[in-house]
Amino acid sequence: MATAAYPTRRGFFTRPRSTTGKWSWFFTVDHKKIGIMYCVTAFIFFIVGGLEALAIRSQLAQPNGEILNAEVYNQFFTMHGLTMIFLVVMPMGVGLMNYLVPLLIGARDVAFPRLNAFSYWVFLFGGIFLYSSFFLGGAPDGGWFGYAPLNETLPGHGMTFYALGLQILGVASLAGAVNFIITIINMRAPGMTLLRMPVFVWMTLVTAFLLLFAMPIIAVALFELMFDRAFQATFFDPTQGGDPLLWQHLFWLFGHPEVYIMILPAMGIVSDVLPTFSGKPIFGYNAIVFAGAAIGFMGWGVWAHHMFTTGLGPVANSAFALSTMFIAVPTGVKIFNWIGTMWGGSLRFTTPMLFSIGFIAMFIIGGLSGVTHSIAPHDAQQQDTYYVVAHFHYVLFGGAIFGLFSGFYYWWPKAFGKLLSEKLGKVHFWLMFLGFNLTFGPFHVLGLNGMPRRIYTYVEGMGWDFMNLLSTIGAFVIALSALVFIANVVITRRRGEEAGADPWDARTLEWSTTSPPPEYNFEEIPIVRHRDDFWHRKYIETPEGEPARVLAGGAVATHEHEAGHGIHMPSPSYFPIVAATGLPLLGYGVIYFNSTGKALLVLGALVTMMGLFGWVLEPGAEERV
Amino acid sequence: MSHAVDSRESEEQDHHPQPGQYIKVAIILAVVTALEVAIYYVDALRDVLVPLLLAFAVIKFIMVALWFMHLRFDSRMFRRFFVTGIVLALVVFGIVLWIFFTHLGGPAPTAA
Amino acid sequence: MSTHEVASAPVAEHHTSTGLDNTKLAMWAFLGSECLFFGSFITTYLLYRNRVLDGPTPHEIYDIPFTSVSSFILLMSSLTMVLALAAIQRGDHKTMRVWLACTALLGMAFIGGQVYEFTTFVEEGLKISTSVFGSSFFVLTGFHGAHVTVGIFMLLALVGMSMSGRLGDRHEGARKVELIGLYWHFVDIVWIVIFTVIYLIPTN
Missing domain, CATH: 1.20.5 (Single alpha-helices involved in coiled-coils or other helix-helix interfaces)
Known part of the structure; x- marks a missing residue:
């Protein structure tokens, strides 16, 4: 292979040689560093989106609130939604996938390390681009689903930022999806058959397929919106024959798979955490994998349940009501799998375990209120009320965020070598659990009492005052819990307990290497003989059916002498970040489509092309310094 | 290594058609395109025009995918x-x- | 077809779980994704093609003989593309460059035709702002043209890499040419659909 040899002369296109120091983060192609960057960035956005939520809740704490005016309120709730979906839940999931998938399948890196770095930088720049709108005349203010024709009649650049910002973020998602699909299909260690893969890897695969086929649809919707707003097209303008419902169809064709894109990684995390702390293999592995795939498949047939009140006609309404009820079946299967895993196990209630159990409980509530939406006449009552807000916060916060925090606590010692404090972790969990239910539980009642979504204030005497106050108090309790988490991280950094390779007595391959793992992950590529292979290396079954520890079984490879010598890892690269820089420039160019804007368009195109040319032409590797 | 290269080479010979076949496929594609345009102007075929056009498009689509994109021969x-x-x-x-x-x-x- | 199962696939240079080349698999995944991309635009067009307001209708404005010629040009560029692949598989870099350049030239001719078509339509009173028919027509065919343009750049890059000796040996070169070829044929396939569904199928 031509790329294996180091070039004797360094040409114009070179690769960075150092893999340590602060600059190495900019040019790294190591999936673990990229995973950490994803999670850290997403957590910062989590704080920002949380502050927006606190402002919203403060405004709604009492009738006739005066903290935010209507204009700012619209921007805040829109940006809160966009942030939490596109800049928090999705990238946190992607961050964990990045860090874990190669480790879980026994690979040294993802299939396309540079593409992986490109995804991260595009995501970061897309997020910054979206947020720069606050300083350039106002943020998007038409709701996260930006319904037509409001999305084109709103003045200012807000919704143009929406169209272009989400477009940029979509590029990152699509590149990431392709990368993970190929990694999981093609980079597995010997013996790691598809049905030996940890459930998290399976859920990653399903998520990646959903992204692969859903992102192009929203890309088209956003392009059409962009042409409407910036170039005088009339796709969604009813006065020119445009059909606002086309937007809804395209949006929800993406938007419903999107909710599974957000929840499936969390389901995967929980499916790996529960067996570890129950001391049992996952109950019904085949069923849980198949259910995940079934959710991914059926997720394509339910989009119009978001549109029951638009007059789809009785046939479509009935069909989509039924498909929505059916999709609860594989979801229910998973819940029984999780309960069955814990049943009769020797449970250890560590922080990750508590978050996983919290996930199951909250997700059941959110799932059940979701089933009530599937009944079309019922939905007509709930449409656009706080009941819907309660539902999706129970699945996306109570579900996805709880699952993600479970993953953070579980894999933190692997990534940083130190255990997060269990004491503070439990305070974090209980505060968050309490605050969460206090915030979003009352929304069910508010919604059924008729409080509509997206109103910036309300008059007294509607019977909504008490529940709103309760909810606001809950929001601040959640904020407190986030502070406890940050404190935990800071304290752990200073004086955390050393974790060792396998602090949880876990089951999967990532725990067989050191904490943190070396750049090349595994000294030797593991040969996999079982599902939960690492467990089988540590334990054998006694005749009584009890596990017995194998002497020195599963010992972590620590051949310090010439560790990692002779393993060729891809060199860092300058070009992913260069290529990514061009995209926001193109975005600003479209928004300011005057002479400056056109110059920006040319500049953005040149920068991206230069990045791609360097990408293709740079040498395959450089000698390390 | 040389063995691997050899086997790859023979696989490629098996898998990919020869230029002659490519040209045959292209001639069929050209003829079908000509037919498409021709029937567009034949009034007698008005009633069956749409199904005919769709059938022709499907034929062209499948031929390009199977031969030019090698789906017939690949994994x-x-x-x-x-x-x-x-x-x-x-x-x-x-x-x-x-x-x-x-x-x-x-x-x-x-x-x- | 069972003889071409995964297990018997050629051994790629990376030792992959399926034995299939990573980049080629990635390209097919991307093309699968592109089906939804163009599907969304075509759906928009089908919904809007009769909504012309005061502007021209599709039937009035399309120049079928002209578009037939440019469709034919694009179709034949797929032939020159596979001939380039066959050449590099024989190790014949020079012939490959000729065919790649031909492919790029045919692509440019197609784009030239599209520029002419767009200009004529605008002169005849169909702009992107005229009606939703205009919006959906220009954006759909425009995005297809953008794909062709990207393809032309990639073809020229291949020619340049071959001339400067960066394309690699015959197997590495064939791998790269096949990859770009897949993209090029896909763009051609999309035009096969567009030519029939957008141009030939009459509206009421």
């Missing part, structure tokens, strides 16, 4: 990705257009 895995995309697109957009044409005041489902 099934590649085909699965592509077919999944096509089938998914046909189904979901079929449903969207059906909803529009039957219930949302779109144009009557004539040609589509």
Whole structure:
């Protein structure tokens, strides 16, 4: 292979040689560093989106609130939604996938390390681009689903930022999806058959397929919106024959798979955490994998349940009501799998375990209120009320965020070598659990009492005052819990307990290497003989059916002498970040489509092309310094 | 290594058609295109024009995919990705257009 | 077809779980994704093609003989593309460059035709702002043209890499040419659909 040899002369296109120091983060192609960057960035956005939520809740704490005016309120709730979906839940999931998938399948890196770095930088720049709108005349203010024709009649650049910002973020998602699909299909260690893969890897695969086929649809919707707003097209303008419902169809064709894109990684995390702390293999592995795939498949047939009140006609309404009820079946299967895993196990209630159990409980509530939406006449009552807000916060916060925090606590010692404090972790969990239910539980009642979504204030005497106050108090309790988490991280950094390779007595391959793992992950590529292979290396079954520890079984490879010598890892690269820089420039160019804007368009195109040319032409590797 | 190269070479010989076959496929594609344009102008075929045109397009589509893109000769895995995309697109957009044409005041489902 | 199962696939240079080349698999995944991309635009067009307001109708404005010629040009560029692949598989870099350049030239001719078509339509009173028919027509065919343009750049890059000796040996070169070829044929396939569904099928 031509790329294996180091070039004797360094040409114009070179690769960075150092893999340590602060600059190495900019040019790294190591999936673990990229995973950490994803999670850290997403957590910062989590704080920002949380502050927006606190402002919203403060405004709604009492009738006739005066903290935010209507204009700012619209921007805040829109940006809160966009942030939490596109800049928090999705990238946190992607961050964990990045860090874990190669480790879980026994690979040294993802299939396309540079593409992986490109995804991260595009995501970061897309997020910054979206947020720069606050300083350039106002943020998007038409709701996260930006319904037509409001999305084109709103003045200012807000919704143009929406169209272009989400477009940029979509590029990152699509590149990431392709990368993970190929990694999981093609980079597995010997013996790691598809049905030996940890459930998290399976859920990653399903998520990646959903992204692969859903992102192009929203890309088209956003392009059409962009042409409407910036170039005088009339796709969604009813006065020119445009059909606002086309937007809804395209949006929800993406938007419903999107909710599974957000929840499936969390389901995967929980499916790996529960067996570890129950001391049992996952109950019904085949069923849980198949259910995940079934959710991914059926997720394509339910989009119009978001549109029951638009007059789809009785046939479509009935069909989509039924498909929505059916999709609860594989979801229910998973819940029984999780309960069955814990049943009769020797449970250890560590922080990750508590978050996983919290996930199951909250997700059941959110799932059940979701089933009530599937009944079309019922939905007509709930449409656009706080009941819907309660539902999706129970699945996306109570579900996805709880699952993600479970993953953070579980894999933190692997990534940083130190255990997060269990004491503070439990305070974090209980505060968050309490605050969460206090915030979003009352929304069910508010919604059924008729409080509509997206109103910036309300008059007294509607019977909504008490529940709103309760909810606001809950929001601040959640904020407190986030502070406890940050404190935990800071304290752990200073004086955390050393974790060792396998602090949880876990089951999967990532725990067989050191904490943190070396750049090349595994000294030797593991040969996999079982599902939960690492467990089988540590334990054998006694005749009584009890596990017995194998002497020195599963010992972590620590051949310090010439560790990692002779393993060729891809060199860092300058070009992913260069290529990514061009995209926001193109975005600003479209928004300011005057002479400056056109110059920006040319500049953005040149920068991206230069990045791609360097990408293709740079040498395959450089000698390390 | 040389053994691997040899086996790869013979695989490629097996797998990919020769230029002669490519040219034959291209001639068929050209003829079908000519037919498409021709029947467009034949008034006698008005009633069956749309099904005929669609059939011709499908033939061309499949020929390019199977021969020029080698799906006929390559691993099934590649085909699965592509077919999944096509089938998914046909189904979901079929449903969207059906909803529009039957219930949302779109144009009557004539040609589509 | 069972003889071409995964297990018997050629051994790629990376030792992958399926034995299939990573980049080729990635390209097919991307093309699967593109089906939904163009599917969305075509759906938009089908919904809007009769909504012309005061502007010209599709039937009035399309120049079928002209578009037939440019469709034919694009179709034949797929032939020159596979001939380039066959050449590099024989190790014949020079012939490959000729065919790649031909492919790029045919692509440019197609784009030239599209520029002419767009200009004529605008002169005849169909702009992107005229009606939703205009919006959906220009954006759909425009995005297809953008794909062709990207393809032309990639073809020229291949020619340049071959001339400067960066394309690699015959197997590495064939791998790269096949990859770009897949993209090029896909763009051609999309035009096969567009030519029939957008241009030939009459509206009421």
